[in-house]
Amino acid sequence: MSSRRKCSLKAPNSDVLVEAQLIDELSKDDLVRAHLEWAPVRLEALKRLYEEKRGWPEHWHWDWSKKADMLDFLAFRCMGIEHEGRMQGLMMLSTVAGKSRLAGQIGKAVLYIEFLETAPWNVRDLVGTPKFLGVGVRLLEAAAEFSVDEGFGGRIALHSLPQSDDFYRKYMTDLGLDSSQSQGLRYFEMSAEQMRIFLEGRKP
Amino acid sequence: MKALRMSDELFRKRASEEDGCMVSAIGLKPLFGNREGTSGHRGELAREPVRLAFSTLISYRRRALRLTMETLAEKANVELDELLRIEDDAEYVPEPRTVHQLASELKLPIPQLLVLSGNATSANAELTDAAVRFAARSRAVEKLNRDQSDALNEFVKVLVEQMVGVKKK
Numbered sequence: 001m002s003s004r005r006k007c008s009l010k011a012p013n014s015d016v017l018v019e020a021q022l023i024d025e026l027s028k029d030d031l032v033r034a035h036l037e038w039a040p041v042r043l044e045a046l047k048r049l050y051e052e053k054r055g056w057p058e059h060w061h062w063d064w065s066k067k068a069d070m071l072d073f074l075a076f077r078c079m080g081i082e083h084e085g086r087m088q089g090l091m092m093l094s095t096v097a098g099k100s101r102l103a104g105q106i107g108k109a110v111l112y113i114e115f116l117e118t119a120p121w122n123v124r125d126l127v128g129t130p131k132f133l134g135v136g137v138r139l140l141e142a143a144a145e146f147s148v149d150e151g152f153g154g155r156i157a158l159h160s161l162p163q164s165d166d167f168y169r170k171y172m173t174d175l176g177l178d179s180s181q182s183q184g185l186r187y188f189e190m191s192a193e194q195m196r197i198f199l200e201g202r203k204p
Numbered sequence: 205m206k207a208l209r210m211s212d213e214l215f216r217k218r219a220s221e222e223d224g225c226m227v228s229a230i231g232l233k234p235l236f237g238n239r240e241g242t243s244g245h246r247g248e249l250a251r252e253p254v255r256l257a258f259s260t261l262i263s264y265r266r267r268a269l270r271l272t273m274e275t276l277a278e279k280a281n282v283e284l285d286e287l288l289r290i291e292d293d294a295e296y297v298p299e300p301r302t303v304h305q306l307a308s309e310l311k312l313p314i315p316q317l318l319v320l321s322g323n324a325t326s327a328n329a330e331l332t333d334a335a336v337r338f339a340a341r342s343r344a345v346e347k348l349n350r351d352q353s354d355a356l357n358e359f360v361k362v363l364v365e366q367m368v369g370v371k372k373k
Contacts, residue, residue, distance in 0.1 A: 008215065010219035057228070058228070059228045124224050136227030141210060154208075160230075161229070164225065167227055200210070
């Protein structure tokens with residue numbers, strides 16, 4: 001059953017924290033609604049980027065309403081952060097245990113993030129001034145909690161789009177280009193220790 | 205969920221670090237479900253979950269019968285190493301003899317188990333669908349929770365119903 005808890009987001013030009021809500025289990029309708037809200041904003045941003053002869057984000061074509069059918073399976077769960085009824089970020093998790101590729105942890109269960117995206121109005125490159133900062137951080141935090149709760153020991157894994165490599169490299173281990181696929185994406189893992197550092201800001 | 209959250213001060217720092225980043229991630233090897241930009245044949249998509257269903261079925265059924273791996277290996281006269289591989293390695297195809305012995309010890313229908321284990325093929329869409337759904341629902345966590353017990357029971361029911369159907373024919 002879906003539940004909500006408070007989680008704050010950061011205002012872009014100050015230290016003010018704004019109260020939002022983390023929803024730990026979204027419905028298919030939630031994803032469709034998020035897509036309907038995000039698509040026009042993204043489209044406007046793409047038009048502007050085109051006119052300015054700037055590159056488009058690599059995930060410009062994503063459509064969360066098309067990912068909604070994944071929720072027919074218990075193997076997937078989608079979380080989101082909402083503020084005043086608008087979805088600020090989405091994350092699709094696979095609850096099918098992946099296997100760690102990190103040295104010393106090889107074979108241990110790892111929580112795999114299938115998709116993660118922040119709302120277009122929270123991305124500086126798309127809108128100039130983002131509405132909120134820290135949506136991606138909050139989603140990673142929620143993934144870490146879920147990983148612990150579900151017995152994955154806090155371990156998280158994902159494939160990053162190249163535009164996001166630098167963000168994940170701050171908190172996770174970059175295991176390089178994934179030779180098992182041809183899309184040229186890098187594979188990242190957060191170990192249990194890295195999870196604690198991510199959440200506590202220091203080595204335990 | 206347990207309270208595993210960062211302090212406000214640390215969050216402010218992390219949020220500032222995120223500023224200017226494009227945060228996105230994409231899954232590459234979906235076992236199930238629709239994926240934008242991909243169009244696989246149902247049979248191709250189904251194969252891996254079907255074998256995964258076999259691993260999971262053996263593991264859940266063993267646990268539902270309250271058997272340890274060692275006990276089941278001994279009772280079924282199967283090497284413990286092989287049982288470990290069956291439950292843990294979705295690419296491993298066990299010998300038909302092993303499947304027979306496990307099926308009889310776990311009281312599961314042999315023909316369906318041979319198909320799930322990769323030893324036989326079947327054009328039975330119902331079995332494939334049931335296996336895919338079972339695999340999709342069941343490998344979530346280590347503990348056998350209520351959802352998983354339900355999934356196991358539903359899947360065993362399909363297997364048994366199929367067995368009854370075969371006998372009637």
